Amino acid sequence: MSHSICKNIKQIEQEIGNTQLVVVSKYRSLPELQEVYDCGHRHFGENRVQELTSKYENLPKDIQWHLIGHLQSNKVKYIAPFVYLIHSIDSLKLLKEVDKEGKKHQRVIPFLFQLHIAQEETKFGLSETELLELLQDPEYTSLLQVSCKGLMGMASNTEDINHVKKEFEFLNSLYLKLKDQYNFDTLSMGMSGDYLTAIDAGSTVIRVGSKVFSDH
Numbered sequence: 140m141s142h143s144i145c146k147n148i149k150q151i152e153q154e155i156g157n158t159q160l161v162v163v164s165k166y167r168s169l170p171e172l173q174e175v176y177d178c179g180h181r182h183f184g185e186n187r188v189q190e191l192t193s194k195y196e197n198l199p200k201d202i203q204w205h206l207i208g209h210l211q212s213n214k215v216k217y218i219a220p221f222v223y224l225i226h227s228i229d230s231l232k233l234l235k236e237v238d239k240e241g242k243k244h245q246r247v248i249p250f251l252f253q254l255h256i257a258q259e260e261t262k263f264g265l266s267e268t269e270l271l272e273l274l275q276d277p278e279y280t281s282l283l284q285v286s287c288k289g290l291m292g293m294a295s296n297t298e299d300i301n302h303v304k305k306e307f308e309f310l311n312s313l314y315l316k317l318k319d320q321y322n323f324d325t326l327s328m329g330m331s332g333d334y335l336t337a338i339d340a341g342s343t344v345i346r347v348g349s350k351v352f353s354d355h
């Protein structure tokens with residue numbers, strides 16, 4: 140077991156001030172997650188539903204679970220009773236399923252719209268145009284069991300920090316345009332390699348995995 144987990148978390152928290160840290164615990168073992176918990180940390184992020192639910196069942200119930208990876212409609216039911224925030228909503232169809240499950244469990248489920256800001260084809264998410272259309276869609280505005288808190292995005296996987304910065308700034312400007320009208324308070328961007336750049340560009344939540352669990 141690594142003994143630097145808590146040290147890493149404290150160090151990151153010092154760097155990021157008021158920004159919320161979500162520790163991305165995917166692929167990590169229960170003892171490693173317990174170590175994060177014992178360090179006082181409560182926000183955990185997972186990108187797969189099955190892994191998230193099994194960890195939920197085996198760890199303390201005051202952990203706040205963030206689903207950060209691509210979500211399939213048929214998996215929504217497993218996380219609906221307890222998920223704290225879904226970062227990865229990218230279609231009306233998916234959102235309708237979340238709404239349906241929210242009704243079943245008598246809760247309003249908080250979520251972020253994921254925007255496609257990277258150059259890579261492989262990353263999920265909406266374009267700006269698609270988001271603006273969706274926000275106006277009566278089928279969307281009539282949903283009562285979901286609540287949009289803001290936006291999420293992943294920058295291109297490149298060493299070119301200026302390029303990454305531009306992508307984050309683009310997402311932040313979109314966020315700021317919509318924030319007041321839609322009551323947004325969350326902009327989720329930044330991972331181990333780029334969270335300081337993301338924070339400079341306006342991020343309110345960072346999702347950090349490898350840097351928390353590394354040994355140096």
Ligand SMILES: *Cc1c(COP(=O)(O)O)cnc(C)c1O
Nearest residue numbers: 163186207330331346347348349
């Ligand atoms: C894995 C993952 C992260 C964390 O990545 P690190 O580089 O390990 O910090 C953040 N966001 C998403 C969506 C991820 O899948």
